[in-house]
Amino acid sequence: MAKKIRVGILFGGKSVEHEISILSAKNVAQAIDRKKYHISFIKIDKRGACFSKTAIFKSIQFVDVIFPILHGPFGEDGTVQGMLKLANIPFVGPSVLGSAICMDKEVTKRLLKEGGIGIADFLKIKDSDPISFSEVTAKLGLPFFIKPANLGSSVGIHKVKNEKEFKVALKDAFQFDSKILIEKYIEGREVECAVLGNENPIASRVGEIIPQHEFYSYEAKYLDENGAVLKVPAELEGDLEKRIQELSLKIFKLLECEGMARVDFFLNANHEIIVNEVNTIPGFTKISMYPKLFEASGISYSNLIDRLIQLALKRFKREQKLKTTFRVP
Ligand SMILES: Nc1ncnc2c1ncn2[C@@H]1O[C@H](COP(=O)(O)OP(=O)(O)O)[C@@H](O)[C@H]1O
Ligand SMILES: [Mg+2]
Structure with a gap:
């Protein structure tokens, strides 16, 4: 019998999605093929503390591949990926650049715009260069959205309808970035x-989120059980699903993604497809969109995990083949 591949599930983490990550890690552990894989858990606590340099390096010495299930900054943003690369350990999901790009909503949008892909008009504001309410409404109208550039879970996100809300939203968003x-x-x-994939990725069926709140807020995502309805697959007219799938693959490549990503869109009444954001470590609980979408496409949750691990190992092999020394011929 072939030797089991040792998978380290890296989970928890400093972000607000700590609890979701724990749930995802449990689900992955339950579904993984134990005949093929041996798993161990590497938990990062909420302060990021157990993540002392020596502890993490000790734990990853004993695994063949890491499955990071860490959402948001310090997990999904290229930092953990960089550490794993330095430690010479294969890992699931996009590498350093793709992770960092997709974590930053502003850089993502700039690259998408350059690629001719539809995005919402936006203004980038640094805390050192304030902007007035009238300047914003002149450019973007009302209402508008304010969000931190590098975060997730709708934390610090506001739908603004007047000047008073603008001030509150600005102050709040700047607390996070x-x-x-x-x-x-x-x-x-x-x-x-x-x-899902590396050089030749595949796209799943398309699903729909129907928030029961004013938008898909933190409350709608995590606090209210009935905060949103997930429809898999979504009911889409004509060739819309095909167009969304093709666009998702194009975006995946454009943003240097590998392994996995979930691409989120808005679809307006004129059937225009506008990209909202790309998540490189999407939620991984059994009821999360990413696994549900592949289940609806004929790839079971455990098969999905298997494929993701194999993709990580393949990428690692490919990278190992690159020359790291140069001799003048
Ligand atoms: N420009 C926008 N127009 C309408 N709704 C928006 C816009 N931006 C964000 N939202 C709403 O806020 C939610 C969270 O925003 P998003 O950019 O996806 O951040 P996060 O990374 O926290 O999920 C979206 O799912 C959507 O409901
Ligand atoms: Mg989102």
Whole structure:
């Protein structure tokens, strides 16, 4: 019998999505094929503390591949990926650059715009260069959205309808990041597509999120059980699903993604597809969109995990082949 591949599930973490990460890690552990894989858990506590340099390096010496299930900054943003690269350990999901790009909503949007892909008009604001309410409304109208550039889970995100709300939103968003985005409000449906693969990725069926709150806020995501309805697959007219899938693959490649990503869109009444954001370590509980979308596409949760690990190992092999020394011929 072939030797079991040792998988380290790296989970927990400093971000507000700590609890979701624990749930995802449990689900992955339950579904993974134990005949093929041996798993161990590497937990990062909420202060990021247990993550002392020696502890993490000791734990990862005993694994063949890491499955990071860490959402948001210090997990999904290229920092952990950089550490694993330095330690010469294969890992699931995009590498340093793709992770860092997708974590930063402003850089993501700039690259998408350059690629001719539809995004919401936005202004980038640093805490050192304030902007007035009238300047914003002149450019983006009302309402508009304010969000920290590098965060997730709708933390620090506000829908602004007047000057008073603007001031509150600005102050709040700047608590989480020194760079924020002010975005034109997009009225439309929210649809998502999951992508899997390295050089030749595949796109899943498209799903829809129907928030029962004013938008898909933190409360709607995590606090209110009935905060949103997930529809998998989404009911989409004509060739819309195909267009969204093709666009998702294009975006995946454009943003240097590998392994996995979930691409989130708005779909307006004119059937225009506008990209909202790309998540490189999407939620991984059994009821999360990413695994659900692949399940609806004929790839079971445990098969999905298997494929993701194999993709991580393949990428690692590919990278190992690159020359690291140069001799003048
Ligand atoms: N420009 C926008 N127009 C309309 N709704 C928006 C806009 N930006 C964000 N939202 C709403 O806020 C939610 C969270 O925003 P998002 O940019 O996806 O941040 P996060 O990374 O925290 O999920 C979205 O799912 C959507 O409901
Ligand atoms: Mg989102």
